[in-house]
Amino acid sequence: MSSSQTNTTGYTSPWIDDEVIALREMATKFFEAELIPHQERFESQKYVDREFWNKAGELGLLCASIPQEYGGGGGTVAHDFAVFDAQYRLGDSGFGNMVHSGLVAHYLLAYGTEEQKQRWLPGMAGGAIVGAIAMTEPGAGSDLKALRTMAIRDGDSYVINGSKTFISNGKHADIVIVVCKTDPSAGAKGISLIVVETAHAEGYRVGRLLDKLGMKGQDTAELSFTDVRVPVSHRLGAENAGFGYLMTQLAHERLIVAVCAAAATEAAVAATVRYTKERKAFGAPLFEMQNTRFELAECATLAQVSRVFVDSCIEQHLRGGLDGATASMAKAYCTDIQGQVVDRCLQLFGGYGYMLEYPIARMYADARVQRIYAGANEVMKELIARSL
Numbered sequence: 001m002s003s004s005q006t007n008t009t010g011y012t013s014p015w016i017d018d019e020v021i022a023l024r025e026m027a028t029k030f031f032e033a034e035l036i037p038h039q040e041r042f043e044s045q046k047y048v049d050r051e052f053w054n055k056a057g058e059l060g061l062l063c064a065s066i067p068q069e070y071g072g073g074g075g076t077v078a079h080d081f082a083v084f085d086a087q088y089r090l091g092d093s094g095f096g097n098m099v100h101s102g103l104v105a106h107y108l109l110a111y112g113t114e115e116q117k118q119r120w121l122p123g124m125a126g127g128a129i130v131g132a133i134a135m136t137e138p139g140a141g142s143d144l145k146a147l148r149t150m151a152i153r154d155g156d157s158y159v160i161n162g163s164k165t166f167i168s169n170g171k172h173a174d175i176v177i178v179v180c181k182t183d184p185s186a187g188a189k190g191i192s193l194i195v196v197e198t199a200h201a202e203g204y205r206v207g208r209l210l211d212k213l214g215m216k217g218q219d220t221a222e223l224s225f226t227d228v229r230v231p232v233s234h235r236l237g238a239e240n241a242g243f244g245y246l247m248t249q250l251a252h253e254r255l256i257v258a259v260c261a262a263a264a265t266e267a268a269v270a271a272t273v274r275y276t277k278e279r280k281a282f283g284a285p286l287f288e289m290q291n292t293r294f295e296l297a298e299c300a301t302l303a304q305v306s307r308v309f310v311d312s313c314i315e316q317h318l319r320g321g322l323d324g325a326t327a328s329m330a331k332a333y334c335t336d337i338q339g340q341v342v343d344r345c346l347q348l349f350g351g352y353g354y355m356l357e358y359p360i361a362r363m364y365a366d367a368r369v370q371r372i373y374a375g376a377n378e379v380m381k382e383l384i385a386r387s388l
Helices: 018-034 036-045 050-059 077-089 097-111 114-126 184-190 242-278 290-318 324-348 350-354 359-371 377-386
Strands: 131-134 150-154 157-168 175-181 191-197 204-209 220-231
Touching: 018 036, 018 050, 018 077, 050 114, 077 097, 077 242, 077 290, 097 114, 097 131, 097 175, 097 191, 097 242, 131 157, 150 175, 157 175, 157 191, 175 242, 184 191, 191 220, 191 242, 242 290, 242 324, 242 359, 290 324, 324 350, 324 359, 324 377, 350 359
Parallel strands: 131 175
Antiparallel strands: 150 157, 157 220, 175 191, 204 220
16 A cells, blocks of 8 residues: 555545655655564564664654754654554554654643753654653553652652553653652642653662553553652643643544554555455455455445544644544544454454464554553543533
8 A cells, every 4th residue: 555545545634745745655664674574573572672763763753743943853743643654554553652752742842941842852853862651550540630659849859759550662761751749639730740861760660561462562661760859850841730731732642542543444454455355265355255345345434434533633633723522532433443443354354363473463452452541432432521
């Protein structure tokens, strides 16, 4: 499939211009050469090589939407989405760029001081600094108000104590935006965002790399903080204003998940169309059977609906008008459809669909978590209902 074509029908997203197409094609070629051939090794070691980050940075595939004055590509979020789309269309979920470029860099850009942006963003854009954000805790997932990690002010420093889990890029992270309580008595109104530079943070520890059902090549770790002392100058934005920042940025995060879901759904349909046209059963290509054709017709339709919805959200986001409820709709709908379509496509592969050597099996395992992280889909429905 051409990287300038978004799905099996030839529909092209209206937000994609020649510059975005060129970036996506460059990203596709890079991932085909440097990522896909090493997938099995990355999955067995549970992380993508650090050198891969450096190569991606050299090509300009990191922080594509960050202004050039901070070392970024100077584009819009459309440029980030093009890179994410290229990765997911090739069936990879190991490279944690969505967190690095899509989330961490945008928190720094939105809430960082000029000094903070100059300190961290150029390194992130070049691949010398890998970013992570630590929200989830063993006892607090979608419910951010239940956070227990504390950052207590002590002179010109905060002293952080607590633990985090399911942290993407946790092993390689050079900076971690830690979501913590700076006023434990204030509930959600006592949350702050503090950047920890991991290299010299005494008391900071990376725990085990987690065994996951899917996304096996993605660096996902447990983190612990024991009396980690961080300068007050590393706080992002105002003290105790973190919950509001999170709510604002979560719409962007949920759209990223929807973008990846739409790309993965289209990739599953395209792969299954190719397979069923090549695979013969009862003397004819599997595609010639009516059930196969009808299943793929429905799957292609669902994929197109997801794509058009995501495109609408992207256009709203580029104009600065994407609201939280619509982002929640996109995240919930597109990830539900991803799960349904990948499951139906796997069925058409028969026994081979259960073999991990076939990309459809990896897509199936990778799809499941999409309905859980960035806020479980049940939470999305509650947020949507509140807007009605």
